[in-house]
Amino acid sequence: MYEADDRRDGFLDPLSMLRDGAAEQVDLGSPEQAAARIKHAAHAAGADLVGIAAYDDRWTYTERFSVQAGGPKPNDLPDGLDQVIVIGQAMDSTLIETAPSALSGAATGMGYSQDAVVLLTVAQYLRNLGYRAVPSMNDTALAVPYAIQAGLGEYGKHGLVITPEFGTSVRFGKIFTDAPLAHDRPISFGVREMCEICNACSKGCPSKAIPDGPPTTERHNRSNLVGVKKWTIDGERCFAYWTRINSDCSICVRVCPFTRDYTRRRNRAWLRLAGSRLRRLALWLDRREGRGARRQSDEWWPDA
Ligand code: SF4
Ligand code: SF4
Incomplete structure (x- = not known):
């Protein structure tokens, strides 16, 4: 279509x-x-x-x-x-x-x-x-x-x-x-609290599109919502970077400490730690283990 x-x-x-x-x-x-x-x-x-x-x-x-x-x-x-x-x-x-x-x-x-x-x-x-x-x-x-x-x-x-x-x-x-369906409710598992002490995405963003700091109602340009207090990225900066590298980016997805394989028990344990008062320890562990570092594309492929 x-x-x-x-x-x-x-x-x-x-x-x-x-x-x-x-x-x-x-x-x-x-x-x-x-x-x-x-x-x-x-x-x-x-x-x-x-x-x-x-x-x-x-x-x-x-x-x-x-x-x-x-x-x-x-x-x-x-x-x-x-x-x-x-x-x-x-x-x-x-x-x-x-x-x-x-x-x-x-x-x-x-x-x-x-x-x-x-x-x-x-x-x-x-x-x-x-x-x-x-x-x-x-x-x-x-x-x-x-x-x-x-x-x-x-x-x-x-x-x-x-x-x-x-x-x-x-x-x-x-x-x-229009099917009559019951609604779910929003959940909270410590993301907001983690974002308040983490800056991996704003630090890692090559186009500086993700500001660090508290949520605001600030708009970067017409591509942002009006009147919502939240963390707001500059989507136009982000997309301009995509056009420069001729690809989508996803660095912010890669570096976020929550991006993990939760089929593994140790990552599920990390999530529980991240949602607790020990979230600073969880963040320290994330950085110490080097998760989020970029893997070279040729390492992804199996040996020929
Ligand atoms: S996709 Fe890349 S350029 Fe866009 S906000 Fe994320 S890190 Fe920044
Ligand atoms: S990298 Fe993830 S956890 Fe850290 S500030 Fe950004 S969104 Fe929040």
Whole structure:
């Protein structure tokens, strides 16, 4: 669906490779039962993380971008889609260790591709049950506040969501739907407190796009939200750097101490330490073990 009919599915417009659904709605039980069923189905379809939040008009873009017109076009999200299913896909952490590189760019690309498959599958499933569903990646609305509202992670100084399962190494998509689903609640596991004593991302950012210091309402430029007190990165500086190196960057993902392989017991123990009063020790251990250092791309490949 790329550029035909002035669409860029997943980046400027919602994913649209969908069929019409059933005329009648299947009863999914209570909102809690319905949410449990849809999450179960989403995991079966390949989702690594699933949470549900209420639709929030603040996060919807006022306009979309028309490639053909070179300017705005309406953001025509239908009314009444009151629930947002947020889906997270983990990125390959060994590829992220090489950031910035073509390999870490592949981790990002694979995250998007897997996200598209899962979002389309779950959205079509909802349609087949008789509900409306609009699957969305970077288009239509911000993903970060929805991922936080859906209880999938906490906000970090680098402007990204940090999850207890994959740290920052995760991508988010969302589905707007009218299926009656119970909502999740935001979680807290010590990220904010860690960001107050850590500056690995702002120190490591080559474009100086991540300021150190407390949350503010300051805006760097028109690409920032108005009226939200938070850590705010200069996304235009960040993206200008990407265009200079002709690749995406992800250094802030690599250096963040929460970016770890949590299938390993010692990293789960580190997460507990990071969420405790001993977070300074956790940070010291992270630096001492050298986690977050850049791995050379040729070290990623097995010996020929
Ligand atoms: S992706 Fe790179 S340039 Fe952008 S904020 Fe992160 S570290 Fe900075
Ligand atoms: S690198 Fe440190 S300051 Fe930046 S988001 Fe991660 S924990 Fe927070």
